[in-house]
Amino acid sequence: MHTDYRDIPLQFPPGFVIGSATASYQIEGAAAEGGRTPSIWDTFSHTPGRTWNGDTGDIACDHYHHLESDLDLMARLGLEAYRFSISWSRVLPNAGSVVSPDGMGFYSRLVDGLLARGIRPIATLYHWDLPQELEDAGGWPNRSTAERFAEYAARTVEALGDRVHTWTTLNEPWCAAYLGYGSGAHAPGRTNGADALAAVHHLNLAHGLAVPEIRRAATNDPDVSVTLNFHVARGEEEAVRGVEALANRAFTSPLLRGRYDDDLLAQTSAVTDWSFVQDGDLERIHQPLDVLGVNYYSTVTVRTWDGSAEKVRNDGHKDVGGSPWPGLDDVEFLPQEGPYTDMGWNIAPDGLEDLLVSLSEQFPAQPLMVTENGAAFPDVVTETADGPRVHDADRTDYLVRHFGAARRAMDRGVDLRGYLVWSLLDNFEWGYGYSKRFGIVRVDYDTRERIVKDSARWLSGVIAQQEA
Ligand code: FCB
Numbered sequence: 001m002h003t004d005y006r007d008i009p010l011q012f013p014p015g016f017v018i019g020s021a022t023a024s025y026q027i028e029g030a031a032a033e034g035g036r037t038p039s040i041w042d043t044f045s046h047t048p049g050r051t052w053n054g055d056t057g058d059i060a061c062d063h064y065h066h067l068e069s070d071l072d073l074m075a076r077l078g079l080e081a082y083r084f085s086i087s088w089s090r091v092l093p094n095a096g097s098v099v100s101p102d103g104m105g106f107y108s109r110l111v112d113g114l115l116a117r118g119i120r121p122i123a124t125l126y127h128w129d130l131p132q133e134l135e136d137a138g139g140w141p142n143r144s145t146a147e148r149f150a151e152y153a154a155r156t157v158e159a160l161g162d163r164v165h166t167w168t169t170l171n172e173p174w175c176a177a178y179l180g181y182g183s184g185a186h187a188p189g190r191t192n193g194a195d196a197l198a199a200v201h202h203l204n205l206a207h208g209l210a211v212p213e214i215r216r217a218a219t220n221d222p223d224v225s226v227t228l229n230f231h232v233a234r235g236e237e238e239a240v241r242g243v244e245a246l247a248n249r250a251f252t253s254p255l256l257r258g259r260y261d262d263d264l265l266a267q268t269s270a271v272t273d274w275s276f277v278q279d280g281d282l283e284r285i286h287q288p289l290d291v292l293g294v295n296y297y298s299t300v301t302v303r304t305w306d307g308s309a310e311k312v313r314n315d316g317h318k319d320v321g322g323s324p325w326p327g328l329d330d331v332e333f334l335p336q337e338g339p340y341t342d343m344g345w346n347i348a349p350d351g352l353e354d355l356l357v358s359l360s361e362q363f364p365a366q367p368l369m370v371t372e373n374g375a376a377f378p379d380v381v382t383e384t385a386d387g388p389r390v391h392d393a394d395r396t397d398y399l400v401r402h403f404g405a406a407r408r409a410m411d412r413g414v415d416l417r418g419y420l421v422w423s424l425l426d427n428f429e430w431g432y433g434y435s436k437r438f439g440i441v442r443v444d445y446d447t448r449e450r451i452v453k454d455s456a457r458w459l460s461g462v463i464a465q466q467e468a
Contacts, residue, residue, distance in 0.1 A: 005349050005404030006397075010462050012407070017120060017418035018463050019081030020074070020440065021372055023127035023171065025057045026427035028087065030064035034102030036090040039129035040139070040180075044187030045428075055433025061425045061443045064106065070450075071113040073441065074424065077456055078463045081120040083371060083420045084110065085127035085171060088152050091159075095131035097151060104159045111163045122371075122420070123160065124168040124227065125153050125210065128176050128186065135188045140199035141181060143276065150209035154217055161218035168293055168371070169210045172229040173203035174247055178324035185318040185431050193326030194272040201276050204254045208285035226255060227293030227371045230359075231300055231315075232351040239302040239331045242267055246328055256363055258286030268327035291417055293371035294359065296352045296402075298336070298345035305332040316345050318431045342376040342436055347398060349405035356409035356416060367415045373402050374422035376429070376436040381451065390442050390453035399455060403462065421459060425450070 012018070025041045045056035063070055074082055089095065090103035107123075114121045126149065134145050157167065170176070179186035182196035207226050214224055231247035233240040245264040253261050259282055265274060298316060305311045315333040317324055325331065336346035352373065359368060375398040379390045399421060410416050426439035434445055440456035443449075 003350055005401040005408065008404035008407050010403050010407060012466055014467060017081040019079040019420050020424040021083035021420040021422050022424050022427065023085040024087040025129045027061040027063040027425055029059040029062040031058045034106065035093045035100040036087065036103060037093045038132045039089045040132055040135045040187035041129050043132050044189055050189060051431050052433035052435045055428065057428045060428050062448045067110060071117060073450060074119055075117040078460045079119050080463060081122055081418060081420060082114055083122040083124065085124035086156060087129050089131040091156055092152055095133040099155050099159060107160060111160055115163060120165045122166040123164045124171050125156060126169065127171040139188055140177060140202050141195040143202055146202045146206035146209055149206035150213050153210035154213040157214050157217035162220055164222055166223040166225055167214045168225045168227050169207040170203055171227045172295060173251060174229050177203055179317060182322055182326055183317060183320060183324035184322040185320045191322030196326050197268055197272045198276045200250050204251065204285045205281055207255065208287055211287040223290035225289055225291045225293050227295055229295040230355050232355050233300050233302050235301045236303040239304050242328050242331055243302050246325060254282055254285045258282045271326045291367045291369050293369055295372035296355055299348045299351040301334045301336055302331050303334060305330050342378055349401040352402050353405040353409045356406065356414045357412050360414040367417050369417045370406060370419045372420060372422040374438050376438045379437050379442060388451050390451055392453045392455050395455040396458045
């Protein structure tokens with residue numbers, strides 16, 4: 001079936017960074033400490049029925065209180081880079097404009113701790129935890145949220161912009177817009193296609209307004225970036241084009257070309273007239289990027305729905321009633337060929353190779369970085385003479401193949417600068433709560449003990465075998 005990527009030597013060029021990633025709400029806990037106020041994910045996870053088992057990020061991995069030992073753990077693994085996100089309501093409580101010394105102090109200690117251990121800090125400003133007050137005022141469908149984001153970016157970069165190597169404005173605006181406001185599977189859980197598309201635009205605008213603030217406030221000439229989750233669609237051509245327009249080009253075209261594509265506007269015209277796009281917005285959104293972050297997990301297979309049988313939606317996203325595909329009512333997402341991860345996502349490393357090659361063809365001068373790739377599997381802890389171990393051969397195999405696919409893409413000319421594994425720690429997997437384990441390090445949710453899995457040992461080995 002698929003190319004076998006397991007035999008490709010994982011030797012990368014000098015300067016290529018290998019590390020791991022997390023996000024604030026998924027790991028930090030300390031939800032009400034140091035002045036932090038609720039985000040939409042606090043509200044959502046505390047609303048009955050929204051997450052698996054009613055799980056919340058109140059405590060999560062308690063990373064907030066394990067900062068030093070987690071930093072030591074990263075150093076022991078030899079990570080070259082660590083991608084984390086900043087909780088907006090921890091640094092600017094109540095969505096205000098006054099920086100919390102405790103909140104910002106936490107990230108300052110994190111950044112210092114990384115630098116002291118020789119680990120490159122890659123900071124994401126928005127990994128989905130919008131301050132609740134801003135949602136109450138309309139959320140991402142509301143233009144002023146983009147302006148508030150630029151202020152938050154400015155305050156944060158003023159505090160940390162002498163030390164952070166890479167600033168990422170947004171993580172996966174696709175999820176924030178379409179799952180948050182379209183399907184309702186993510187916070188804030190609204191289900192309105194027009195709102196989802198307005199959110200798309202205002203997230204793009206937020207990025208565009210924040211980039212100049214980052215460049216102004218940073219004193220160390222950082223890389224500026226945004227991370228997108230691309231849908232790698234296979235199947236019938238017309239359906240593929242529709243999915244690519246809504247899922248991928250709704251972001252890449254404004255961000256990297258300064259336009260919304262005609263086919264996107266046409267296929268969504270029954271949902272919205274896009275009148276929220278104001279004069280000058282596209283110029284603002286179109287900012288040169290030092291690196292484009294690519295998150296990749298699996299593929300989708302699509303075809304035009306002929307109405308003869310019930311429409312299927314195997315798009316990998318939790319189905320809670322609403323649609324994350326505004327304007328694409330005639331597309332169905334077919335079941336995928338296995339094998340699958342614990343998320344039910346198909347394992348398709350060739351999708352990563354194809355995606356990277358396709359992006360570098362579409363945007364030839366644009367450096368890329370894999371900012372997330374990894375897999376959930378139901379791990380088992382084994383007691384050994386050396387202590388507890390997790391022999392996660394399935395996760396390691398997933399990573400071996402995807403690293404191989406990335407290496408192959410580079411052989412085909414892709415300018416790939418690094419690879420960050422999702423995730424450093426098992427954590428709060430959004431609507432799935434703690435039921436899905438993505439970590440290369442296990443977290444015991446009773447004791448918060450960390451156990452280094454075999455996949456982390458493998459990753460350490462890959463890092464160690466690179467030439468300095
Ligand atoms: C991505 C998210 C990340 C994590 C992984 C599994 O969509 O950015 O937070 O949930 O999926």
